[in-house]
Amino acid sequence: MKLYAISDLHLRHTDNRQALQALPAHPDDWLIVAGDVGETLAEMELMLRTLTERFRQVIWVPGNHELWTMPSEQPPLRGEARYQRLVSLCRSYGALTPEDPYPRWPGEGPPRILVPMFLGYDYSFRPDHVPENKALEWAWEEDLLCTDEVLLHPEPYLSRSAWCAARVESTLARLQALPPDCSTILINHYPLRYEHVRLPRIPRFSIWCGTKRTEDWHLRFRAEVVVSGHLHMPATLWRDGVRFEEVSLGYPMQWKHRGMSLERGLREILPGPAVRPL
Template structure:
């Protein structure tokens, strides 16, 4: 029994849609879907109907794309209402979400808890020299603007930052109640640490990539593995003995050379136990 992960399926792209359809069944295994499935409820339903039929259990966390309010969808749900609509859809297919009790991993190994999280971002992934109220201007200086600024609404919260902080506090309280004998598999669409936002071509896009409030969560909450997406830069990194897996598929031009969705699935458990030695 294995735990796999993939994120950033972006099903509005025909090649991604076809790759999903061709994915082989793994009826004994679990799959993490780490957000950015697509922009519409139809994208979510396609993902859920396909993957829940091929895996024993699907675990979903939202990315920013699922939370966009698309003018073509009626009614045009915003903010938390849209998120909860996605949660309801997951429940119809038996998929787990950040709103569900955290499950114990039923596979072999020590006691582990699977922790799907929805945390958001608060523009704090920026240099200390950039004031909080200048974060957007700092990004605009490099001609960067995230579509979230137009389509991702925070209702009923006054700002995206406020929504992020509320989600962080709610999740922190749940994590504090976990049994101390259990390690965790932490799952979030966005990186938990600023240092892991490696975007050489668009470094100032970092402000839309997470929150510094989670910088120590990998040690504070006994993580064995941290699973994230969003960056479209798959990697395995190690920090403080914890494995960090960025599991994005991304856009066709980004994953074509990696050999398709089948080869892009990342094995989270059992996975490598220690960092690979340097060549």
Template sequence: MKLYALSDLHLRYEQNRQALESLEPHPEDWLVVAGDVGETEEELDFAWRTLTARFRQVIWVPGNHELWTLSREPGALRGEARYQRLVALCRAHGVITPEDPYPRWPGEGPHRVLVPLFLLYDYSFRPDDVSEEGALNWALEANILCTDEAVLHPDPYPSRAAWCAARVDQALVRLASLPPDCKTILINHFPLRYEHVRLPRIPRFSLWCGTKKTEDWHTRFRAEVVITGHLHMPATLWRDGVRFEEVSLGYPRQWQWRGDISWYLREILPGPSR
């Protein structure tokens, strides 16, 4: 029995939909889907119908694209209401969400708990000499502005940063209640550490990539592995003896040169040894 992870499926692209359908069945294994599945409910429904037929259990955390409110989706909700609608859609397919009890890993090994998180970002992933008030202007100086600013609405919160703060506080309460003898597999769409935002071509996009409030969570909450996406730069990194897995697929031009989606399906457990 294995735990796999994949993110940033971006199913608005037909090539990505076909790639997802090409995945071979893993009837005894679990799959983490770490956000940016798509931008509409139809795309998420397609993903869950496809993946729950191939894996024993699927776990989802939202990315920013799922939370977009787009004019092409009739009756689309905003903010928290949209997120809760997506949670209900996941549950209808038996997919575990950040709102569900954290599941214990049933495979071999020590006591492990899988922790799906929905934390967002708060513009704190920026250099020390850039103020919070000046952060957006700093990004604009390099002609960088995330689409979230137009279509990811934080309702009923006054800002995305406020929504992020509320989500972090909620997660902290739940994490603090975990048994002290268990290890965790932390799952979030956005990186938990600023140093892991490796974007050489668009470094100022870091503003929309996480929060410094999670910098120590990998040690504070006994993580064995941290799973994230968002960057479209799959990699295995290590920090303080903890394995960090960036598990993105990405847009067709970013992955098709390898020719096969199976290369991007990252084994988390048992996983590689250092």
């Protein structure tokens, strides 16, 4: 029995949909889908219908793309209402979400709890010399503007930062209540640490990539592995003896350039590598 993870399926693209359909069954294994499935409820349902038939258990956390309010969808759902609609859709297929009780890993090994999270971002992934109220201006200097600024609405919160703050606080309360004898697998669409936002071509896009409030969560909450996506730069990184897995598939030109397929893009989280780096 294994735990796999993948993110950024971006099913708007035909090649990605075909790759999803070609994925073989893993009837004994669990799968984490770490956000950015697509932009529409139909794409979300395609993922759920396909993957819940091929894996024993699917766990989903939202990316930014799922939370976009698309003009083509009626009635339009914004902010928290859209998120709750996605949660409801997942539950109708038996997939777990950040709103469900955190499951214990049923496979071999020490006690572990899988922690799917929805945290968002607050523009704090930026250099110290850039003030908070200048973060967007700093990105605009490099002609960067995330589509979230147009399509990702935070209602009923006043801002995306306020939504992020609320999500961080509610998640903290749940994490602090976990039994101390269990390690965790922390799962979030965005990286938990600023240093892991490796975007050499567009470094100022970092402001849409997470929150510094989570910088020490891998230590505070006994993480064995931290799973994230969003960057479209799959990699295994280590910090403080903790394994960080960026599990993005990405757009067709990206995964094809890497010689990947969706099957090859599945990242093994558990049991994972037997040897840790020194």
